[in-house]
Amino acid sequence: MGGEMKKKGHPTIVCRCNDVTLEDVERAIEEGCHDLECLRKVLRIGMGPCQGRTCIPIVARILARKLGKRVDELELPTVRAPILPVPVHLLLKSREGEQP
Amino acid sequence: MKIVIVGAGISGLFTAYSLAKMGVRDVVVLEKRYVGYGSTGRCATGIRASFTSEEHIVLMKESIRLWKEYSEGELGRYGLNFVQGGYVWLARKEETVDTFRKLVALHNSLGVPTRVIDRDELRSLVPPLNTNLVAGAMHDPMAGKSYVFTTLRALMKACRELGVRIATGTEVRKLIARGSRIVAAETSKGEVSGDIFVIAAGAGSRELLKTVGIEIPTKNIPRHILTTEPYQRAFEPLVIDWDTPGVPYIVQIIEGNFFIGRDIEEEPEQSIYSQRIDFMPKALKPIAELFPFIKAVRVLRYWIGYYVATPDNHPIYGPVNNFDNLFIATGFSGHGYMMGPVTGKIIAEWILEGRPSIPQAEKLTLDRFERGALVRELAVIG
Ligand SMILES: Cc1cc2nc3c(=O)[nH]c(=O)nc-3n(C[C@H](O)[C@H](O)[C@H](O)COP(=O)(O)OP(=O)(O)OC[C@H]3O[C@@H](n4cnc5c(N)ncnc54)[C@H](O)[C@@H]3O)c2cc1C
Ligand code: FES
Numbered sequence: 001m002g003g004e005m006k007k008k009g010h011p012t013i014v015c016r017c018n019d020v021t022l023e024d025v026e027r028a029i030e031e032g033c034h035d036l037e038c039l040r041k042v043l044r045i046g047m048g049p050c051q052g053r054t055c056i057p058i059v060a061r062i063l064a065r066k067l068g069k070r071v072d073e074l075e076l077p078t079v080r081a082p083i084l085p086v087p088v089h090l091l092l093k094s095r096e097g098e099q100p
Numbered sequence: 101m102k103i104v105i106v107g108a109g110i111s112g113l114f115t116a117y118s119l120a121k122m123g124v125r126d127v128v129v130l131e132k133r134y135v136g137y138g139s140t141g142r143c144a145t146g147i148r149a150s151f152t153s154e155e156h157i158v159l160m161k162e163s164i165r166l167w168k169e170y171s172e173g174e175l176g177r178y179g180l181n182f183v184q185g186g187y188v189w190l191a192r193k194e195e196t197v198d199t200f201r202k203l204v205a206l207h208n209s210l211g212v213p214t215r216v217i218d219r220d221e222l223r224s225l226v227p228p229l230n231t232n233l234v235a236g237a238m239h240d241p242m243a244g245k246s247y248v249f250t251t252l253r254a255l256m257k258a259c260r261e262l263g264v265r266i267a268t269g270t271e272v273r274k275l276i277a278r279g280s281r282i283v284a285a286e287t288s289k290g291e292v293s294g295d296i297f298v299i300a301a302g303a304g305s306r307e308l309l310k311t312v313g314i315e316i317p318t319k320n321i322p323r324h325i326l327t328t329e330p331y332q333r334a335f336e337p338l339v340i341d342w343d344t345p346g347v348p349y350i351v352q353i354i355e356g357n358f359f360i361g362r363d364i365e366e367e368p369e370q371s372i373y374s375q376r377i378d379f380m381p382k383a384l385k386p387i388a389e390l391f392p393f394i395k396a397v398r399v400l401r402y403w404i405g406y407y408v409a410t411p412d413n414h415p416i417y418g419p420v421n422n423f424d425n426l427f428i429a430t431g432f433s434g435h436g437y438m439m440g441p442v443t444g445k446i447i448a449e450w451i452l453e454g455r456p457s458i459p460q461a462e463k464l465t466l467d468r469f470e471r472g473a474l475v476r477e478l479a480v481i482g
Contacts, residue, residue: 031253031257032256032260032266037134037137038134038135041141041249042252042253049398049400078403080401081375081380086398086399087396087398087399088388088395088396089395091384092381
């Protein structure tokens, strides 16, 4: 991602985890991605370690503006376990995984 | 001629793409949620031809040829990227290596170049693997992977340029039949008429087809998978732990994350939003034995998607007996992503030329279940 970085001096980064720029988002919306799930999947916005806590609100505003909608009219992406990144060695201590 | 496709997963989009490439100007894809909402957006991105039936092997070989061709052409310029990283099956038990030898003989006889490999070769293919636990392995160098969201984006872009309309947020509630023809789809946004209808609606296909009296024998089985954060490249093959129940697997996707899955006991039709807390440790335990470094890696997300399974684990393709203008592409039983390119090609040929260019596909029509002509596996392995 972040294909614009090389061309322009100061791209506006909207997703820090995955280096996605404002232009990337606007282009994907123009290509027909008209919901947050589509933007998330196509640009990997919200798939970084912060799980979108940083970028999804920003992207929601950009999308709402482009579509002439209110932010609260947009469907929000699914939140998935384990919410915060968890190291594998901690998950391995869980007794849930013991074989039946 | 107007062609209406239900479902914007890999099957619907590749069908739309192939039809548009073959010159159909009026193609519309109806999708209840968003592109990739179904199983496609939830899959492990693996692609292989090393199966155990002639039908699967012939179709998958053609699909791999197309994955390569597409990644070097227009779709490749739009981001579709097939990486031929291979698959590796691990044997923890000595006798499993004999099973691998039998499979290799079958694959080789049908033109799939799998091989049994020793520990040295295994170490060079999968450097971080703890080979002490492994008795031997089978390698499929023809197999590979393709990141699903770049593939979907490339398809969306190419389809749009070819004039295909993709209507998201548009649920098809029922099909409307007149005599032996489907005349329209009744959607959440009004009626859509058409000359040809293709049902590529994944887990939604069975209920939709019931609205015109067609029963398909599919079950929607929840399958669980997790991803870690992205890391630097560690190994390319998709690695399968054959001797552990539920066959755990791990693949480092092109974007750098490790996807880890394992089949756990599941009831068909369970909601894909009913997460199972036991899944993560169950999948991670065998993988951490084989890949000790994974213990330090962080898990990011876990999700569930459906395998749409048929009684013989092969897809349902093509026309339906009682209707003149209805085609099905579903029931991929866990390998529909890899079949996407060949699915699109043969369904488009069926519609435009009356039959698919690959004769084996004709054995996969819905009426095989009535005729009792289920697909025969050439090797049954336990
Ligand atoms: C965890 C997991 C791992 C997997 N790993 C692999 C793998 O490594 N390799 C592989 O090849 N396959 C894999 N699969 C299987 C693969 O994901 C599927 O076989 C494939 O994606 C099916 O694609 P499809 O287009 O037929 O269906 P889907 O992707 O399910 O698309 C169907 C679409 O139709 C829409 N729809 C449904 N009903 C309606 C309706 N009434 N109106 C309008 N739209 C509707 C849905 O919203 C959906 O978007 C995996 C699956 C899972 C769950
Ligand atoms: S900033 Fe976008 S996922 Fe973290």
